[in-house]
Each structure stands twice: as C-alpha cells, then as structure tokens.
C-alpha cells in the first residue's frame with residue numbers, strides 16, 4: 629500500500645471502479661498510474677533450440693544399438709569365423725571382406 633489513509637470518497641471510488649468493465653478499469657489505471665507500453669500482440673513462439681527430446685532419444689537409441697563390428701564375407705555374407713571359411717567344409721571358399729563392410733566398420 630502506498631498510503632494507509634482511506635476515506636469515504638475513496639471507498640466510493642473503489643465501489644464505482646468495481647462497477648466498471650475491465651476495459652474501463654484499464655483506462656482508469658492508465659490515467660492514474662501510467663505504465664510503460666507493452667506489446668499487446670502475442671510474441672512469436674520461439675523455435676526450439678537444439679534437438680527435441682524425441683530426436684535426442686532417437687539418436688541415443690541409434691548410438692546404443694549394437695553394430696556388427698566384424699567384417700562379413702563378400703561371397704556368403706558371414707563373418708570370418710564362419711565354418712565355410714575353413715576347410716574341410718564342403719562349401720569352403722576363402723573369406724573375402726565385402727566392400728560395404730569395410731566402409732561401414734572403422
């Protein structure tokens with residue numbers, strides 16, 4: 629409170645004030661206690677900075693998912709330990725790294 633002195637006139641004014649509409653009250657307040665103008669229009673929403681929570685969790689899921697580290701055979705698509713890569717397997721063939729596996733694994 630700016631003052632503790634309250635008179636009948638003020639009480640009447642308050643009663644009158646409370647009978648006004650919102651717009652009238654705002655005009656009255658502007659007259660008796662001017663304030664710095666504030667933009668009435670809603671401000672544009674800020675664009676989310678960085679990754680969204682969903683994108684971040686998706687990225688984490690991709691990171692945590694196990695990737696095949698071992699190079700696979702270009703001929704059969706199996707790892708080097710596969711039985712066909714060692715004799716005396718009937719379908720023996722030399723293990724050969726596939727180009728895609730080489731580029732994927734580092």
Ligand SMILES: [Zn+2]
Pocket residue numbers: 701702703704705706712713721722723724
């Ligand atoms: Zn193979």
